[in-house]
Amino acid sequence: MPSLPPLSPTTRSTLTRNRDRALHDRQALYSLLDQALVCHLGVVLDGSPVVVPTGFGRDGDTLYLHGSTGSANLRAARGADVCVAVTVLDAIVYARSLQHHSMNYRSAVIHGTARPVTDERAKLHGLRVLTEHLSPGSWQHARHPNDKELAAVAVLALDLTEASVKQRSGEPTEEPADLADGTAWAGVLPVQTTFGDPVPATYVPPGTGVPSHVAGRTIRPPAR
């Protein structure tokens, strides 16, 4: 594995609790971002927080977001201070005490300024990265945007500079007294995300095969 630059947490991205859960490891950030399908974008609108789910894509140390040029939330994010959270839930953690019930998860919180990507070549590159994340193989398979479609989509770029990755894994935590005397069951219940069988659109001619980039798709494993 190549040597990677460390994450650069600042005060707001530095965890104040559970520092042992913080992995300041760029590879962990990449791995999580490559596996997750949805992120949650936070902006400040009229002084209040607004959080919306959206797709994303990663190329190196750049996170891409996109949406309609008419989207109020995307307009609010343009050139603004944003926060993007990406979470994968791995398991429900059952401890002997309710206090230590928890979840195993991996999450990233990224802060930065969302730069509008307006240069046509750069915008097409961003859209390609977004497409390859949402639906690997579709960039080669499906019709590319025409000028009108390209003009209607806004692409934003966010540097993966100020970010923290947090995770919990493994066994439940217990109090010594519960370990010694507790009788409640304890353990983890894995949470799994998988793809089901592809459902062709009604207008696809009968007998058309499902292309391999759809039929063979799997959730990217945590470690890459």
Added chain:
Amino acid sequence: MPSLPPLSPTTRSTLTRNRDRALHDRQALYSLLDQALVCHLGVVLDGSPVVVPTGFGRDGDTLYLHGSTGSANLRAARGADVCVAVTVLDAIVYARSLQHHSMNYRSAVIHGTARPVTDERAKLHGLRVLTEHLSPGSWQHARHPNDKELAAVAVLALDLTEASVKQRSGEPTEEPADLADGTAWAGVLPVQTTFGDPVPATYVPPGTGVPSHVAGRTIRPPAR
């Protein structure tokens, strides 16, 4: 199904786009909240948005959040204007054009003031609601919090008054020209979340059965 009060969207929770995707339907909100396991909580810290994943629970028209009294994000949310987003991804949507590639999903965005719950009885009720959401059955099975543990946890309550529910379902959208002449495969690839086999903690005596509230647990279906 009982008659339910309509959601009360305000300007910031009213969708400016895809109004056909907005279901101002309280039952859809309940159903989504009851199925999802994680929410994303947005607060404003020093003028910047901060989004973090966290567990939650619902009782009627109240959403409960909790965390350590030492958590900076929870302290920032206490009595403050917050936004909670809950999202379930249902499918990847492959259209004949990249422009219409999309996701089928259900999401809720809730705005409000997070009220600290400090009365001991109300706090225990909130913790019960949170526990029954994270791990149904654990309230009866596991050890309850003692006074010290109860003092170390903060519970917040958020009214489900100002909320919007948005969803996309069904077939891809297509341009007429792509419907007529396109040859690319189109359809949806379902995304499924399931529980795997429970893994007992190493300190659970061999031969201990997995209790039915864990062994028989399933993801709550979308419609209840």
